[in-house]
Structure formats: structure tokens, C-alpha cells
Amino acid sequence: METRPRSFYVLAFIFALFLVFLYGPTLTIAILSFQGPGGGLTFPMRGVSLHWFRDLFEQQAVGDIWGSFGRSLVLGLMVMVTTVVVSVMGGLAFRKRFAGSGVIFYLIIISLVIPSILISLGVGLIFSRAGLNVHWATSGFGSQLTWTLPFGLLIMFAVFNRFDKSYEEAARDQGASSWQTIRHVVLPIIAPMLIGVALFGFTLSYDEFARTLLTAGSYNTLPLEIFGMTTNVTTPVIFALGTLTTGFSLVIIAAFLVAVLIMNRRRARLGSDAGEGMV
Secondary structure, three states: OOOOOHHHHHHHHHHHHHHHHHHHHHHHHHHOOOOOOOOOOOOOOEOOOOHHHHHHHOOOOOOOOHHHHHHHHHHHHHHHHHHHHHHHHHHHOOOOOHHHHHHHHHHHHHHHOOOOEEEEEEHHHHHHHHHHHOOOOOOHHHHHHHHHHHHHHHHHHHHHHOOOOOOHHHHHOOOOOHHHHHHHHHHHHHHHHHHHHHHHHHHHHHHHHHHHOHOOOOOHHHHHHHHHHOOOOOHEEEEHHHHHHHHHHHHHHHHHHHHHHHHHHHHHHHHHHHHHHHH
């Protein structure tokens, strides 16, 4: 039996430390959220119960939790849809070189390296100076798109870079129009990648704090509400809220992954049926 070199165990130990560093804080919060009614914000735990989860659903003076959750959900869906649509359009546009394409590409990427708080400040100032209402659904929506769109566009650039144009040529040979080719050929092929872009758009928006800080107006999104609670809430109810929001994020990610799996299996089955039909 081949023995592993000592370096393997050293690297395995480093990787284990990395996992502890990555997931330790989340697990700690999840554990502390299950404390009893007399629990505090630190260890040791004082009993085990669901008291603080029940407390979340009762009327209490800890902020507008469910209102902020609803705003984050709606904002995340708005950003998700916009990111998918614009990313696909941008990916299609950049399939051919045009004047200024390089400049536009780098302008898109620059927003990723500008500090988020500066973008939040800039968007907020533009809206206030223009006499527009600073609101989570307008200025907040715009500032978050500067975060999600570059990721979506980069994914679509990579997708269309590897896209086999022979599928489109075959569709046009059969008399399909440009729109029919995109709708019935291109979009079904890249559908799993579109789900990935949608997942990026929603999760990045749902968790975004810095770019929303100065653009949300009078109504907080969930990350802003949680941040506000850290200054005046001294019970594990804030841990229960963090555990629920993390669980919600994981459910959303799982739903997207299941959708991708179903699409891939359906595509494989259709390909298999087509192959058998040709035989």
C-alpha cells in the first residue's frame, strides 16, 4: 500500500484550518441561537431551546425584521432579473468586435475594484442632487447592479466564447429567424449558465451591505437591519435571525442547483433520444 508523503498531512491540516476559519463563525452563531430563555451572546450556553426563534415571530422592539426581509427579497429578485437580461444581451453584443468594445469592457470591470462604500456614496449623491428620491428600490437597486452586472457579464462572455456557432447555423439553414434562433436554440443551451447568473445576482444583492448603506433611504434592507440590531440588541434573537437568513440563502442555492441538475438530465435524455432516433 502506497504511503502518503508528510506534505499531504500538512496540507490537509492547513485546509482543515481554512474550513474552520470559513465556517466556524456561522456554526458558532447557529449554536448560540438555540439557547434557552436566559441565554446570552457568548458561551457557555444556558440551556437549549427554540425560544429565540419563536421570539422573532412575536411583536418586539428590535426593528422591522420582516419588513426588511421583504424588501431584501424584492430587491434581490429585481437585481436577479435585470442582471440575467442585461448579461445575456451584453454577451450577445460582445460576440463580435465593435468600436470601443475594449473600453466598455474595462469600464464594466472597474466597478469591481472601486470601494463599495464610495459607489454607495456616489449613487446617493447623484440621486439627492438630481432631486430624486433616495430609496432602496431606485438608488439601492442601481448601486447593487454595479456589483452584480460585472459578474454576470463575465460569466456570459466566457459562455459565448465557448459557444458552438454551428447550432445557430443549423437553425438558420432550417429557416429560423434571428429571434427564433436565440429563443429556441441559444437560450435552451445556455440555460444552466443563466441559472448561475441568476444565483449570483440574487445572493449578491440579498447579502449586500456597503453598496446599500447610503442608498436605501428611510427603509432598511435586511443586512442594514441586522447591522442596526447589533448596536441595541443584547439577546440571542439576533443569532436566531442570522441562522434563519443563512438557512434561507442555503435553500435558495439548493433550489438553483436542483434546477441546473434537472436541466442537465433533461438535455442528456433529449440527446439520447435524438441519437436513438437517428439510429
